[in-house]
Amino acid sequence: MDRRTALKNITLGLGYVATTSSMLSVLNSCKEQNPAWKASFLTPDEQSMVSHLVDIILPKDDLPGALDVNVPQFIDKMLDAVETKENQQLFRSGGEIFGQLLENKAGKKKSNANRTDIESIFKELFTINEVEQERIKSLTNKKVAEVAETDKENYLLYSFLMKIRYYTLFGYYTSEKVGEEILSYDPVPGVFQGCIPLSDVGNAWSL
Template identity: 45%
Template sequence: MNRRDALKNLTMGLGYAVATPTIMNLLVSCKADVNEWAPLFLSEDEQFIVTQIVDIILPASETPGGLDVNIPQFLDLMYHDIEIESNQKAFKEGAKLFTTSFNDIFKKEAVEGSKKEYNTIVSRYFDLSDEESETVFKNQRKNQKNLNPTELKSYHLYKFLISIRYYCIFGYCTSEKIGEDILAYDPVPGAYNGCISLEEATNNRAWSL
């Protein structure tokens, strides 16, 4: 499977089909400095929130982090150009609930939060017991009309966080920098060697799409 086919399959997994050149153009267009780009879909507050969460989910280490490959900008473009209206509305509602939750916990606005505070609140929502996780995903599978007010708030909040996590992984693994510099990359594959180990073939690195 080539890179374009993989991108098409990933977007279809979101519940819709998108012309693959459109996705490729979005990936290529995310070149601005992380502190300089102007959001199209996100508000300035949401831009700050998404940036902090991305930096927690995919922090920079010996390899580039989510901010190094402009994941917040990629998410913004996907929601502006690709996502369906119902998902756009759900994202906005989830962002409002996240802001309210942050204020309730830390007694300050989300845009004033530190990375440590963001790490605390993100861990609070992602580090769940098996029983809590089952409740969350059961609500995600339900029709929204069947949720009570408390469940509906949880639905939008987790949909917001899960969508950020999804686009972190999607954008990161399909970025040019990661595909060419971190994963095993061969733009012109040669002979097929089927009986060698991954360590011998790529030094234990997964192949880039």
């Protein structure tokens, strides 16, 4: 399956999100390109790491990448305006662990780390066997108070990366450009057909 097909189909697994007024304002505020954007929540080091990570998760090829639709700005605004204080602190703690791992592996300050440095660590963290995948999945599904002290570092690290992955997909597929140019889109919906073969539906639809 090529990337275009995968991106069209992956939205079917994301489910529906109840979009509150605050989320709508976040989505609307991230439409315009702003190369010199100033983060509201992310520190400069976090901003750099998040920007590289979203580009690694959804790079540009024949389709727009995450950077083309301002996903880092979206993540920053969601963390600032939507996430709870507790979740903000968990994200920040996980970012500190990832940053320290980056410095140790790359042998340079995280502020100087490039995309290649970050991609190497990202691949290493997710090149794990199925047993370890299930363990990480189970771990990150817990509340922080339920996590043993010996697992806390992995919990914070993977929660940080999973949060970025979630908001990368969310921000990408709720962007105007992707909704209108990649997914199926009908600005004036027609008649409702509730019982038709899935094969007739075709591409995932932008709602």
